[in-house]
Amino acid sequence: MITLVIYDIPDDSLRQRVAKLLKLKGLKRIQKSAFAGPLTSSQRSDVVAGLAKLIKGEEANIQIYPLTQASFNQRVVLGVELTYEEEEVLV
């Protein structure tokens, strides 16, 4: 299944650490504050545990959605592809 992770984290440094963890776990950035990619359920549990540890007690909201391949294929993407290199370099 595809795992979609969206987050809302005001603090720059924490947000960058969350992005770094998601990247390390093999997910791809699809927006500034969203990553997605195929994960097994044990890999997804591992991501959830890592994120929970990272944001414990901090001002952050992270939502993790398991998507069927059909849902993912039916997504509609509007607008332009924005680039996020700058934030990634800062990590």
Next chain:
Amino acid sequence: MITLVIYDIPDDSLRQRVAKLLKLKGLKRIQKSAFAGPLTSSQRSDVVAGLAKLIKGEEANIQIYPLTQASFNQRVVLGVELTYEEEEVLV
């Protein structure tokens, strides 16, 4: 089906107009730049058309995912519930 909309829009005014449209269409804000709610496929097409018109030619990326109820129920939410009243008032 539940429709999940996530967006990445640098311009404050455009971002607020997008949020306002999603709210008018009956979706609920679940994060600063994410809304979700149950829509029929014709309602979803209507939302997609409205968003496409709104962001035409602008620097914006919007992704619309149809989720099964099972996917939505299996979501994991970590952290705190942030409030977004301020931005809504500005709309």
